[in-house]
Amino acid sequence: MLELSILGFLAEEPLHGYELKERIKALTGHVRPVSDGALYPAITRLVRAGLLDERAEPGTSAAPRRTLSLTEKGREDLLERLRHPKQAEISDQVRFNTVLAFLRHLPDRHEQAAVLRRRLEFLETPTSFFYDGGEPVSAEDADDLFRQGMLRVARATGRAERAWLAEAVEQLDQPS
Structure with missing residues (x-):
């Protein structure tokens, strides 16, 4: 990066x-x-x-x-x-932000949208910081206040990012 x-x-x-x-x-x-x-x-x-x-x-x-x-x-x-971008540059938030900071230099809107679609696809895959029996643990199922907080903040941030990505892809897909 x-x-x-x-x-x-x-x-x-x-x-x-x-x-x-x-x-x-x-x-x-x-x-x-x-x-x-x-x-x-x-x-x-x-x-x-x-x-x-x-x-x-x-x-x-x-x-x-x-x-x-x-x-x-x-x-x-x-x-x-x-x-x-490498998969780690799509899946890691800090690395993705670095890609995002310079994506405007890519002159083709469809190529820009393709990168954003990769991130959106990654974010739509169920995941968690914690697992129980191989299944992601939700905020509601977390066993303590602090893990619940981590998971709630991550869920809210993920929703906001997915919404922005969908809007950005839609905008980039419009004829210029």
């Missing part, structure tokens, strides 16, 4: 490493913080793969600042990642 975030933010505009880190932190930092030890090696991999261009600019102090921008190959890679 770190690479998707890097490519997605750089599709919007060239950024310095620090600015990029701050944007990624704003997107997922409270849930999955990004460290320099993860960010800068990922940037290096993407530069070596030809997905990013890097140029040095004079900094405000003695050290030059690296400005990163997306190459055409990087843009193609971003679009491919958005067209075909």
